[in-house]
Amino acid sequence: MFLKRLVAVLLILIVTATLVASPEMLARQTFAAILGGFAGSVSGAVIGTVLGGLINPTGWGDLVGLILGFIVGAPVGSSLTTISWSVDRLEGSVLLSIAGSIGGVAFPYALSGLIANVFPANDFNPSGIVLMISLPLYSAFGAVLGYNYPRLISGDLVLEDLSTTVK
DSSP states (O other): OHHHHHHHHHHHHHHHHHHHHSOHHHHHHHHHHHHHHHHHHHHHHHHHHHHHHHHOTTTTHHHHHHHHHHHHHHHHHHHHHHHHHHTTTOOOOHHHHHHHHHHHHHHHHHHHHHHHHHSOTTSOOTHHHHHHHHHHHHHHHHHHHHHHHHHHHHTOOOOOOTTSOOO
16 A cells, blocks of 8 residues: 555656756646647547447447557657647757657556556556556657757757747
């Protein structure tokens, strides 16, 4: 019981620390990407459910469509939000943002496997819940990191939002 609460608190602290410790512009970009990741996951799940039900109405098509739509929707939503939000505000790499969001999807699967091994078989296993929550989050973090990666490497990290600065 204690381990479950510790894992939940650590995940919340990691997300909160990432948003709080970031400079202001990067935190806004990350928050927009997280919202886009969740919106992409939900809309992908709805579209996948409808299409899966149409393709295979008598079988498991709607459930398979829901799962695939959720998985595919997270990187699409987070990378599109990161790119569209950052076009006039920040310079960055679009291709690395897409690659980062796809790479961010792979990380929760490894995390889910590790969490599933920690909990006993007869106890509640939160690996599915962790996967559902962290898939859009890590996809958003990957998209933001990929978008800002060229500036992080070069050391030219200008994170001020010049379009909203009032003098």
